Amino acid sequence: MSQVKSELGREAVILHTRRLKKGGVFGFFAKEAVEVMAGLDTPLAAAAPEKRPQPVIKSNDGDTKVTALQLELANMRKTLEQVVQKMPTAKEQTSPLLELLIKNDVDRQIAENLIKGLPESKAGMDSNRAKQMLEERIASYFQRVDGIVIPPRGTKTVALIGPTGVGKTTTLAKLAANFVIKEGCKVALVTADTYRISAVEQLKTYADIIGVPIEVVYSPDELKAAFYRHQDKQLILIDTAGRSPSNQDQLGELQALLEIDPYIETHLVLSTTTKYRDALEIVNKFSICSPQKFLFTKVDEASNIGTIFNLLYQFPATLSYLTTGQNVPDDISLVKPNELAKHLLRE
Ligand SMILES: Nc1nc2c(ncn2[C@@H]2O[C@H](COP(=O)(O)OP(=O)(O)OP(=O)(O)O)[C@@H](O)[C@H]2O)c(=O)[nH]1
Ligand SMILES: [Mg+2]
Structure with a gap:
């Protein structure tokens, strides 16, 4: 150990030792030797791989000479990092619930936080009790389910915003039809x-079928004028153009439009099929329009609802409706937190 530390420094650790015989003839008269593989004890597993500083190797003609040992160490470190990255963690091996969450696209970090403190049986299998507790924990993040509430007086105005093609217009038609047919509300689009x-x-086609008026607005002022004309309505639903989260100008225009009225x-309409990473980007970019609720479409096309859960875990937004198909007005609903939690833990 002292030899290793004198060569590699105080952080050095022995990774592997092996006794071997050197020299001799067919093993006779050989000297016994000990092979020691050592490395530096840096927190490989804990640090995120992309944040970890890469080993800097300067050229031999500079002040710092690269010895064969240093190169060897750099290579060894790289190999070790690769091994550590591929190595399953202890939890992964022993917790089917963690695996189930990850299989359903719950972010690994979030999944690990969720299962902390759950009881595990000695055989390494999670008990039914643990699953039930997990379901309750998950349901608590789905508590904030709240659709459109029509006030007893005045007009409720709701805008659907989001990336292109997620289903904003179709969802708006579903909402309009349901509020007109089921609730008997006076609605304008x-x-x-x-x-x-x-x-x-x-x-326009949907408005004609449902029998509600529709206004086309080209500017924030025209939107104000439309609100004024429809003061007698209980609900005004505003459809907006799909925007790419990477187009700041378009998002700025949308923000200016919605700023005319703080009420x-x-x-924010998102497709359930969106990968979590992309969904995070969308939420971050659309945050300049201050959305209060998430509305998820295309639940029918997604293999799981991991993205919905990840976002509700990360952001204090409320979940409004989920849509589950192309049929207007049927494929839309408000969901109960427990049903969503069960859905997330589907085997
Ligand atoms: N499977 C499925 N398809 C949906 C759902 N909601 C909408 N769609 C379909 O998605 C496609 C796009 O829907 P639109 O309502 O035009 O989407 P949009 O967000 O208004 O699109 P842009 O205005 O272009 O940004 C259409 O084919 C819809 O029928 C859903 O819940 N499930
Ligand atoms: Mg549209």
Whole structure:
């Protein structure tokens, strides 16, 4: 150990030792030797791989000479890092619940936090009790389920915003139809999506079928005027053009449109099929429009609801509706927290 430390420094640790015979003839008269493999005890497993400083190797003609040993160490370190990255953690091996969460696309870090403190049986299998506790924990993150609430007086205004093609217009039509047919509300539609020629036509067709008025607005002032004209309505639903989260100008325009009235309730529409990483980016970029609620579409197309859970775990937003197909007005619902928790733990 002292030899290793004198060569590699105080952080050095012995990784492996082996006794071997050197020299001799067919093993006779050989000297016994000890092979020691040592390395530096840096927190390989704990640090995120991308944040870890890479070994800096300077050229031999500079002040710092690269000895064969240093190169060997750098290589060894790289190999070790690769091994550590591939190595399953102790929890992974012993917790089927962790595996189940990860299989259902719950972010690993979130999944590890969730299962902390759950009882585990000696055989390494999670008990039913643990699963039930986990389900309760998950349900607590789904507690904030809240759709559109029509006030007893005045007009509720709701805008759907989000990336392209996630189902904003279809969802708006579903909402309009349900509020008119089931709740008997007076509803008006407004579309600010003048970006695509067919977008206005798409919503007009729905408005005609449902029998509600529709306004097309090109500017924040026109939106104000539309609100004024429809003061008699209980609900005004605003459709907006799909925006790419990487287009700051478009998002700025959307923000300016929604800023005309602080009472507009903004729902960020996301497809359940979106990868968590992409969904995070979308939420971060659309945050300039201050959405209060998440509305998830295409639950029917997603293999699980991991992305929904990850976002609700990360952000203090409320979950509004989930949509589960293309049928207007049927494929939309508010979901109970326990049902969602069960869904997330589907085998
Ligand atoms: N499977 C499935 N398809 C859906 C759902 N909601 C919407 N769609 C489909 O998704 C496609 C896009 O829907 P739109 O409502 O036009 O989407 P959008 O967000 O308004 O699109 P842009 O206005 O272009 O940004 C259509 O084919 C819809 O039928 C859903 O819950 N499940
Ligand atoms: Mg649309």
